[in-house]
Amino acid sequence: MGMSIPAVAAKVAGENANYAEQWANVAEDYQALNERVSAVAAKLNTTKSDLDDVRSKLEHYGLTPTVGLLLRHKKEQLDAWQGNGSVTLFVTEELGRARQKQLEVEMVRYNGADASGQTTEILAEAGLDAASVQSMVLASQVRALLDQRREWLAALQQGYHDYQRKLAELDSTTTELAKLTREYRTLIDRHVTWIRSGDPIRIDDLRNLGAGLGALFDFRRSSDLGYSIKRKWQANAIAGIGLLVSIVLFLLMRWRTKSWLVDIGSRKRMREATADTRKLAAGVLTTFVALAFPGVLYVLARWLGTGVVSESTLHASSGLYAASLVALMVEVPRQLLRKHGYMEKHVAVELPHRERATAFLTLVGFGLVWAAYVITLMNLVEHGMWRDSVSRFGLMAAMLMVALTAHLTFRPTGGFLEPWIAKFGGSVIHRVRFIIYLAGIGFPLAMLVLAALGYGYTSTELIRRAIITLVSVMVAATLWSGVKIVSANIWQMLTGTMPSPQYDEYGRINTGSSSGSQVSGVLGEHFLELKHHLAFLCQCGLVVGAIVAFGSLWIDVFPNVRMGNPVVWTVQDTVTQSSVDASGQTITSSVMESTPVTALHLLLAAATLFVAFQLAKLLPALFDALVLQRVSFDEGMEHFFLVLGRVLLFGVGCLVACKWVGVRWQTIQWLAVGLTIGLGFGLQDMVRNLFGGLVVLFEKPARLGDLITVGRVTGRVAAQKFRTTVLSDDEGREVIIPNKNFVSEDVVNWMGAGRLNVIPIEVAVSRDERPADLCRTLQELVIAQPDVLLAPAPQATLVCVGQASQRIEVRAWIEEGQDPARFRDGLLKIVSKFLREHELLAAVQPTQPLMREATEDEMLSGNFRSRSSRTRKRSA
Secondary structure (H helix, E strand, O other), X not given: OOOOXXXXXXXXXXXXXXXXXXXXXXXXXXXXXXXXXXXXXXXXXHHHHHHHHHHHHHHHHOOOHHHHHHHHHHHHHHHHHHOOOOHHHHHHHHHHHHHHHHHHHHOOOOOOOOHHHHHHHHHHHOOOOXXXXXXXXXXXXXHHHHHXXXXXXXXXXXXXXXXXXXXXXXXXXXXXXXXXXXXXXXXXXXHOOOOOOOOOOOHHHHHOHHHHHHHHOOHHHHHHHHHHHHHHXXXXXXXXXXXXXXXXHHHHHHHHHHHHXXXXXXXXXXXXXXXXXXXXXXHHHHHHHHHHHHHHHHHHHHHHHOOOOOHHHHHHHHHHHHHHHHHHHHHHHHHHHOOOOHHHHXXXXXXXXHXXXXXXXXXXXXXXXXXXXXXXXXXXXXXHHHOOHHHHHHHHHHHHHHHHHHHHHHOOOOOOOHHHHHHXXXXXXXXXXXXXXXXXXXHHHHHHHHHHOOOHHHHHHHHXXXXXXXXXHHHHHHHHHHHHHHHHHHHHHHHOOOOOXXXXXXXXXXXXXXOHHHOOHHHHHHHHHHHHHHHHHHHHHHHHHHHHHXXXXXXXXXXXXXXXXXXXXXXXXXXXXXXXXXXXXXXXXEEEEEEEEEHHHHHHHHHHHHHHHHHHHHHHHHHXXXXXXXXXXXXXXXXXXXXXXXXXXXXXXXXXXXXXXXXXXXXXXXXXXXXXXXHHHHOHHHHHHHHHHHHHHXXXXXXXXXXXXXXXXXXXXXXXXXXXXEEEOOOOOEEEEEOOHHHHXXXXXXXXXXXXXXXXXXXXXXXXXXXXXXXXXXXXXXXXXXXXXXOOOOEEEEEEEOOOEEEEEXXXXXXXXXXXXXXXXXXXXXXXXXXXXXXXXXXXXXXOXXXXXXXXXXXXXXXXXXXXXXXXXXXX
């Protein structure tokens, strides 16, 4: 049936009235939102002003009692601001609602865009003919109403657009306020530590204890927490699901790693592994198991304290953070002491009553975790006449329990850890173990006294940092053996000294770590020295890192310690800044910026130079151990890479050190130019010799043993160095020729004058004589033989040292016309006979090196033994 004529117009007019009412609601919401943005902006400006005022007071007056009271008041104000609702929830919900309403407005069918056509459609739906005379008046009314609707819908769209823009402004302003608030809170926490946070303990606090416990179990507080959690889940269900998944993953990780930890030594793979591998796996798995329960509490606290928050969720989040930290402090030693754990299976020390200690630690740990949550929660909740009752007495009771645990653990006689301290602590620590005992029971008792005097915040901050320090030390001690094992294996892999696995009928034999005696050649001679030097540098780095980490953790507790880092000088830098003016154009300006250089910067600069110098000093040995054992370079490339590497290492170290002390390139560029010009004129001969040395090493106009003429000097090449070349004439004299002469003068290489053959032999001798004496004796013996050249002189060097013998390499040079193999056999018989007559020859003799691989390219001066040793290693 068709709709009546008045009903058609009334329906269109009613819809227009709804749009008008909706626009009025949007305008009202926009006005309220604008007031809220103004309030947040005002709070932001107030916070900025307060922060600047507090900074100026601290710089001018220091931490006086008046400034301390101001900081305490500001801290309570910031805590109140943090708990006043959640802007994130409001912005999220309102943005979703505004976008949905705006989409509905855009999807209105009869929006007045085509009033005439839409009027015809509306009348047709009502069963009326728009062309009839009776409907002309109605059509005119509907058309006018549709024109009005078009205006209302346009106003609505603009209103929703403005509303969303204002929501974005609220979100950005709130984000900036939160960032500034965190900065403000950090400044306050740094200076408010030693300010009294409450009154000393009184008798009235005992009377208020009942009211405090009543507040702890208040049903209304629990219902508010439940309602807040429900709102968090509705606002961001994905984060809630992620929380549940994280908890399940932590529990699965704990179950799985715990089963692996218990089964170490039982599984087939672990049975075949060495003791070091099992110890490494046990340390890592123990750490993972200890992190599981604290990780669950941490992710739960993080979920409650981020996103949509309320006062109740913030309080619960702070309590769970404290509980997770205490749980970590309890879980690490508990997992170390548990049955089939790290201490029982992988540490060679017997601890009495270990199982009883584990059970005691489990019971006490559960109580301490629960106490940490309750104390932190009630410290935030308690207000009014029963302020600090539950939190203070709970903290004092927890500290008494910690002191009792420290007494049972560190007691000088009969303490639980006394055998461990006696074996691994060293004689000095074992003698002064009573100091560890006093520190163990003294710290919790001192925190108890501070809480009783009203320094509750001070005691909780010190306890928090002490727990982090203790946990870090325990985890580092657990993983330290694994770190050394991994480092040793990496070193063996890099240097190619990884021993081959050996097995017997019981499984793999633990042969221990490799040593320098297992390596031949130059690496075998310098292996231990290089390894210990690198270990020393790594230990220095670890010590410095630990000092920096613990210093950054504890320095804020003692603000006056910063006075021990005075400003030595100030560096003025020109900094370019860009800003956008009102017209949208970018304006670039240069401003002077002052950067203070403190005593710590000078210390860091000295440490940087020390590290750069040590690395540059170690570069030849590292290059030989890590590169030349795998890649064959000629002498020129070796010199080039070593010089380039040293220059780069020391240059980078100098640049970093200059940055620490504030020396900029702009201030020294003219000095550098002047030094460069002066050195260029003063040391030009040395520079020519160095470049000439590069030409000699790369182009090789003459090789070792060649008969050459350089200018007016004729002789055989006895040595080639980076700056000079040594020629030996017929009369036995040595003439040192600067390498620049090879570039500036004529060089004649008398190829027909004959070349040389190198004769290398190796003999194994007993360890009863000094290597230096044996090398000198063998060198004199070889020189006395006919046909052995005096230049180049024979060389005798120590190759490696074994458990029962030591190997010495002897190298001699002869003219090219003779048979090298026959001469080598004869020389070897002479040397062996001499050593046998003097009872120095070992029973087992080594295989003789190949002569072909030790000729020409291998016979560069100063590196005979080094090159031949690397050649033998590659051929092996």
